[in-house]
Amino acid sequence: MSHETILLVDDEPEIIQLMKIYLLNEGYTLHTASSGVEALSILDKEAVDLIVMDIMMPEMDGFDACMKIRECNQMPIIFLSAKGQEVDKIKGLSIGADDYVTKPFSPLELVARIKSHLRRYHKYAPSDRTQGEDIVEIDDLVINVSTHEVTVDERPVKLTPREFAILLLLARNQGIVMSMEHIYEKIWKDTFMDSNNTVMVHIRKIREKIEMDPRKPRYIKTVWGVGYKIDKLS
Structure with missing residues (x-):
């Protein structure tokens, strides 16, 4: 079972509840937020290994939150969004996201992507530097x-x-x-x-x-x- 911590940021309670079942079942510790502002507040207090974040949210959207997070954090960020246009995906990846999953999505596929990014983050990144x-x-x-x-x-x-x-x-x-x-x-x-x-x-x-x-x-x-x-x- 995993001991890693995931921050799930989405203003749709149904998404939060759905992914909570899958992520807790995998043994992850989970923090949830409904806006970019709330996500930044949690990151200031908690150690997080990966972030799954919606784009269209109140107070601060996912794009702005991602740019703010990237000022001092390197953990993987996966955008989870109904904005499926190619221009949105390109923007998300160009400002620092590691992956982009379009709604509606398969929870099992998202869990698989989370595992893949965590493996790369914890095991492969060190070899990139001396x-x-x-x-x-x-x-x-x-x-x-x-x-x-x-x-x-x-x-x-x-x-x-x-x-x-x-x-x-x-x-x-x-x-x-x-x-x-x-x-x-x-x-x-x-x-x-x-x-x-x-x-x-x-x-x-x-x-x-x-x-x-x-x-x-x-x-x-x-x-x-x-x-x-x-x-x-x-």
């Missing part, structure tokens, strides 16, 4: 860049996309102190406000997942009054 680019190791902390997998002492750690991005930013800049302002503007791509404690909250959550004792961090160190860093290996 080991040095793909793996970041800091003592017993190992970060796999292309699969977005993290282990500590060979124990899998599940981070949200933002948590992963922050950890990777610090890991790739070992010995360099990163201010909260720099981290926020680099990861959120927005202007930092002095009263914003978002980075602090995310650092705390990362420490809770990767540190044996978050109060005495082994990896992410606080430089008081300046920011955070991961010490450079000697």
Whole structure:
């Protein structure tokens, strides 16, 4: 049975209920959303391995949501849409989607495509790059860049996309102190406000997942009054 997590985004409750039966039966963990805005909110809190997303939705459509997701996430995205014109498929694939399934669809075929993309994402992507680019190791902390997998002492750690991005930013800049302002503007791509404690909250959550004792961090160190860093290996 699978331990992977899928985000299903569609404003049709019938579609959600139908695919929920098939995906849960395959052992996937499932999150659901009815709009692009809701999907982005979930991605900010949960680690997701693959997204199945409709295009025509309220608040934010699938095209806009896909472009936003691709700013800092590499997991497979499958569009599931009634927009069957070739121009829509071309647009969907050109903005970062990995596949395009037209409604009405076969649930079994969609499950097969999900499995295929997850296999490619987790197993084949690492071979596309050299080991040095793909793996970041800091003592017993190992970060796999292309699969977005993290282990500590060979124990899998599940981070949200933002948590992963922050950890990777610090890991790739070992010995360099990163201010909260720099981290926020680099990861959120927005202007930092002095009263914003978002980075602090995310650092705390990362420490809770990767540190044996978050109060005495082994990896992410606080430089008081300046920011955070991961010490450079000697």
